[in-house]
Structures are given as C-alpha cells and as structure tokens.
Amino acid sequence: MKPVMALVGRPNVGKSTLFNRLTKSRDAIVADYAGLTRDRHYGNARHGRYEFIVIDTGGFEPTAESGIYKEMAKQTQQAVAEADVVVFVVDARAGLSAQDHDIANYLRRLGKPTVLAANKAEGMLEGVQLAEFYELGLGEIHAVSAAHGQGIRSLVDAAFEPLNLPEEDDAAEEQQSGIIKLAVAGRPNVGKSTLINAWLGEERLVAFDLPGTTRDAISVPFERNGQKFELIDTAGLRRKGKVFEAIEKFSVVKTLQAIESANVVLLLLDATQGVTDQDAHIAGYILESGRAVVLAINKWDAVDDYNRELVRRQIEQRLAFLKFAELHYISAKKRQGLGPLWASIAQAHKAAMTKMTTPVLTRLLLEAVQFQSPKRAGMFRPKLRYAHQGGMNPPVIVVHGNSLEHVTDAYKRFLEGRFRKEFNLVGTPLRIELRTSK
C-alpha cells in the first residue's frame, strides 16, 4: 500500500500550493481528459524514490466547536489518523501564531510522525528567521518554498526516511504470478458487499491460500475458471467470518490505496442515485492511477425505463473520460448480469499488460503520421521518429522525435485512438509521452 502524507496547518500558510507542487507531475498526465473534475484534496505524488498519496486537509481549526468548521475538523482528524506522516506547514514570513501552537499541541498528543515545514522561506536566512518555530517542539525545521519549488525534495525525504517503508513489490514478478489484483471501489451503499458476497457464494469460485496474507485482512485470493484473482483490501468493508459487510465510515484514503494496489478496479455505481460528485471523484482517481477499469451500474432492478435512460446519459456526460472502459448494468442483489463482469475484468487486465515491441510501435506511428501528420507550429513542424513501450498497467507509449512540444492535444488523442485500436486496449488507460531528442 502506498504511504500517505497529510498536510496540516492554519489557512493561508500555503498548503494547497504545496499540494499542487507535490502532485504536479501526475496532474499533467490527466490534464487533457475532458470532463474530469478533480477533488483538490487528495492526490498522487512521486518524489525521488517515494510514491505516495497526499492529502490537503484545508483550513484546520482543531478547536472548532460547531458548524462547518467542526465538520472540517472531523475530516482533518480522519485524514491525520489515516496518514503515515503529517507535514505541519507554518508561514515563515508571518511568523509563529497562537493557532500554530494549538495545532502543534494537537499533533504532539497524537504522536504521529510529524515534520515541520516553514513555507514561504524563499530568500530567507534560515537559521536566524526560523528559529522561533523551535518553540513548537516538533524538532527540525524544514525551510521550503512551495511557490518556488525549493526544499521540497528534502522535506519529502525527511518525512518518509524514518518510516523505513518496505521496498515496492517488483512489478514484473507480480505479473508473472498470473494473479489479477482486483479492487471493488465505490461510495458507501452502492452494493459492494452485496456484490462480493454474491461472487463468493458462487460454486465456480474456489478460495486458495496466498502466502503472506492474514486471515482477518480483507484480501481474498480465489480462482475462477482457471484464472487466479486476489480481491484486495476494499475500503468500507469488514469481514465477518465468511461474509463481508459494509462499515459506516467511508475512507477516501483506503479507497485510493486499494485502487493503487490493484491491477483492475471494478467501479460500482448506484443506478438509483445516478452519477454523484463522489462517484466522479473516485472515477478520476482511477484514471489518474492508470489502473484498468470496469464500470458496473448496480441496482438496475430498482430503476424504471425513464430513469435508466437518465442514468445512461449521466454516465456519458460525467464519466466521458472513462470511455475506454466496458460498462455493465447489474443487480448484485438479484444476481443479474454478474457473470459477464469476469470477461471484462480479464479483458481489462490483458489490455493493461499488453506488450508492444519497438518495431511494431514504430511502424504504427509512422503509418499514423502518413495518414495525418502533426500541424506545423510557426517555424516548427514536429517530427515523430520512433516509439517504444515505457511501461505496463497502464501501458505507456514513448514517442521520440523533434519539436514534439508543439504536438497538439488533439493530435495526441488521434495517436491514442490509433494505438488503442491496433492493440485492442479496451479497459485500460493509455499514456502517450512525447520525448524530444536533443
């Protein structure tokens, strides 16, 4: 599971600027997907050797007694509780405030690993001007400038180094094991536990033991028609003997972690509710993570024809960015339409793991260029020369050439369409990276 960093601090110290700075590289990848609305509080980050989930807790009032502030405090507390490390952000220019003291006390009581970031420290003489923050009793002060991108790398290192995180699983090894890691994601009450219990009640499904998994963890290895699966820790569920039940508290963090550790995500929606903001956000995380995805609209038994049409249209509009995913209308409760999900899951996994050789990719690239060449931009005409595969799950195609910074998004989409069709990439996001040779 990816580690989690929570950004905490009073309003205006620069948390969201830091959040944007930390999540920037991943942002760029999904920026050009139409219709993608993003929850600006949760994101993926990669710095140096660390890949992590970052949470911006917004304005934090640990002592708020009522109203929206109390609700925010509650959410902040949940985020902090779920984080592996807290980055407490203070404003180096404004200096120490009473509120900073309150937050520091709160964090110290929690006993979470905490690092102190003094933001807006560009051009400051660290030793002198930051000394007052030692009063907070949180140890070393990391001078950063979120706006200018200074000190970020060493802040991230300081946050994660003491945690002794296990090395990431070797992706190649995982893939060879032939097990499809599957996560069932969705808001509370969409029917996740009903679906999983319906599945696990099937005769065709055979449980097996996977070394290293504990019995109480919500990770279920099973085999179906000769294919091995691991149903990985799915947020919002608890295992009670042989059946799963929903727990009240919904955790975005756990959902994100489950998505990140899966190969394929089955995103479940509730037809009686349509596509809600929270559904769209979860869908956005899946796209951002690059995981393969299958969409299932549950409770189809409970909606009439008129509302079915409404739901269909909502999906087209609000989840347009998941067009590549296969879509199923099911009833977990009545066990209708569940069989075909497996074929889509297997297809999405196969697409996500597709191997593409350089000669074939290059041939397809040059054919695409011949069919339609990229537009000239002023003095520059981008020249696409060859392509190689840069990764799997999601497949990444790296295109090499000259002046590629002038390739338009529309042209990238054209290329994506060609590659998708040729390799039958149904169910997986595809990333195209353009690299200009010097």
Ligand code: GDP
């Ligand atoms: P938040 O309320 O803690 O999320 O703070 P914001 O990220 O919205 O930032 C508050 C203000 O501080 C904005 O005007 C930012 O432009 C500014 N700011 C953020 N980071 C820096 C920094 O590193 N240096 C300077 N000088 N200003 C910053």
Ligand code: GDP
């Ligand atoms: P979870 O929170 O996502 O695990 O949702 P549950 O599986 O606990 O289901 C929430 C509620 O929706 C329960 O009352 C279920 O009986 C109901 N439900 C689940 N699947 C269906 C379905 O296909 N049709 C209908 N009508 N109700 C369903």
